[in-house]
Amino acid sequence: MLEIAVNTINRAVPREDRKRAIAAAARRVLELYEREPTPQPPRLGTEAQRAVMRYAEEEDPYREEKERANRVALGLARELRGELEGLSVEERLRRAAAAAIVGNVIDFAVAGHEFDVEELREEVRRVRFAVYDLDPDELRGKRIVYLCDNAGEIALDRLLIEVLTGDLDAEVVAVVRGAPIVNDATREDARAVGLTDVCRVIDTGSEMLGLLVTEASGELLEALEWADVVVSKGQGNFESIPEEPFPDVPVYFLLRAKCRAVARELGVSVGDNVALEWRPGEENVRRWRRLREGR
Secondary structure, three states, rough: HHHHHHHHHHHHOOOOHHHHHHHHHHHHHHHHHHHHOOOOOHHHHHHHHHHHOOOOOOOOOHHHHHHHHHHHHHHHHHHHHHHHHHHHHOOOOOOHHHHHHHHHHHHOOOOOOOHHHHHHHHHOOOOOOOOOOOOOHHHOOEEEEEEEOOOOOHHHHHHHHHHHHOOOOOOOEEEEOOOOOOOOOOHHHHHHHOOHHHHEEEEOOOOOOOOOOOHHHHHHHHHHOOOOOEEEEOOOHHHHHOOOOEEEOOOOEEOOOOOOHHHHHHHOOOOOEEEEEEEOOHHHHHHHHHHHOOO
């Protein structure tokens, strides 16, 4: 998390303020560790980024990379859309899910993770799943909240959402970040890739890595209450949601395991692609009800 904070500092913080910025991020991370022995990585990352951004000159220091990722992914999405024609619904869903997961390699925020966006085309065509729990019959006609992750990848999320709404008659609400944080997708990115033409788009209410439900906007909480199913993209959401208050609805985690910790938790290898069904436990649901009563 501190490595990512340093990356943001080098992009956005004036040289004379950089030492103060990294000290502020380190203090905030230590405070969280003092409060609990194993704080959520997305919480650590969010708070470190917030500490750093108080010193930043730019609101969105990753803007250029995000715009480039959106352009490249849009071109790939156009090609893949044609390749989906004529396939069975089951295969269209599988291919579109594969594209959305492969798009998850467009991530500047994972330490030690590198990618070449020009190789994404070949990645999609040869993708394999270590875990694949998606079932068209479980998604058909459902109300789905789709939690987006990064810019660029959001263009490939659109492909999957088109299958959900067009082939499976689902009603989808897509969720992006409420403000810029690292390379995560915002409403600006959703508009850039045409996602707003496909489904309703809302936001989390603030900048956050992963989904921090206790900080979520009222609009997002209402959407989660409305949903029959949640589709969740990326490592950050996977690392946060099981520790958060959550309604009693199934979640499909779609991600690539990009670090050893997440791969170990999933029982897969680093680099594997996963579409895993997860159901909230009693404690998640109990905390959700308390949260909603409090609001």
